[in-house]
Amino acid sequence: MxxxxxxxxxxxxxxxxxxxxxxxxxxxxxxxxxxxxxxxxxxxxxxxxxxxxxxxxxxxxxxSLHVLDRSTFMPGEDYTLANYATIADSATYARVLWRSLLGAALTVVFTLLLALPYSYVMVRTTSALTRKALLIVLFLPFFIGQVVRAYGILIVMGRSGAVNDILGLVGIEPLRLLFNFPAVVFGLVQYMLPFAVLMLAPALTAIPREIEAAANSLGANWIRTFRHIVIPMAKPGLVGAGLVVGTLSLTDFAMPAMLGGGSQDFIANAIYDQFFRTADQGLGSALALILVALGSVIVGVIIAFFGAGTLGMGGKK
Structure with missing residues (x-):
């Protein structure tokens, strides 16, 4: 050969x-x-x-079972539940826990309300240019970082920021938009939106276009189609996005610290204070375990009632 x-x-x-x-x-x-x-x-x-x-x-x-000895600033040798008793008896920690839960819940609601239409348009648009533009806008925040984005919010929403400048054009006096609970929720929603969109997009892509076309042919308008077809079939994505956004918001540190001005702390901020400001590792550890337990219970309840969503990877609910 x-x-x-x-x-x-x-x-x-x-x-x-x-x-x-x-x-x-x-x-x-x-x-x-x-x-x-x-x-x-x-x-x-x-x-x-x-x-x-x-x-x-x-x-x-x-x-968490050792109390700080104030005379030596060292953990005591005896095992005790005094740290947990201190948390249970403290009205301050009760407010922090409630603020964290409420902030996480509101963040989930507002984020999903914004992420669902964004994901739907991104998935269903027939224009490649529009889809690429939406993807670029979606991924740009990941290159900035949470702290830089928080600083951007501080600049835009400050008394001399762009938002108050626009309000001044219509005769509204400068408003205090920062260092309050709504500012923290706004920052969390802005930070969590890309995560929710990425979780929702696969679920919406899995919905056949023919089902929506069939509903339209039977006389359903786009509102009824979206309500009775798209949202129920997108449930796995909504549940998965809600779990991710909720857990990340509940444990967030930067947004409450920077946009709350020290008056809107979440549990993570209280843990940081105990570890690095008062050097009370026992109390900080107790708060950390409470946060882990609280998050685990919430996630377990949601999975028990609604399933794991897209996080279940197609497994049985």
Missing amino acids: TRTPDQDSFRYPLVWRLLDGLNTAADVLWPRKMARFTGWLLLAPALLLVGILVISLVQIAES
Whole structure:
């Protein structure tokens, strides 16, 4: 059999040689008889991270059972539930817990109200230019960062910011738009919106266009179609987005700290104060465990009643 000129001039690429070398090394280090354990090997990094988290939670739980000795500023040796009693008896921590829950709930509601139409237009538009523009606007905030975005809100909504300048054009005096609870919720909604859109887009994409067309052909207007078809079929995306937005909002630190002005703290801010300002690690650990328990209960109740949504990855509710 004669070789063609192309075959004679062919050279085995260096990248292929490197891949062959890696494949040979993998066969030596992980022989085929170990193939049934390959899945666990791939899971090992994630299991390591989860194990570190579990160990950290155990240490936090142990620390929460020790009261700070004010004379030495060291944790006491005796085990006690005094830190939890202090939290239960404190009206300040009750307000912080309530503010955190209310802020997270309002953030979920307003974020989903904004994210659903945005996701729907992005998914259903026939214009490639419009879809790309919406995607660019959606992903731009991820390159800015939460702290920088909070500073941007401080500038825009300040007394001499753009919002008050616009209000001044219609004769409205400058308003105090910052350092209050609505400002914190506004910042959280602005921060959480891209996450909600990314969670909703796959659920809306999975809804066949033909179903909406059939509803229109039967006389349903777009409002009834959206209410009775799109929203029920987008339930997995709504539940998944609500879980992500709710948990992130409940544990957020930067927005309450920067837009609340120190008067609208969430639980994370109270934990920070105890660890780094008063050096009371026991009380801070107790607050951290309460936050973990509270978030876990809320997520468990939601999953029990509504399912895991898109977070369930198609599994049975």
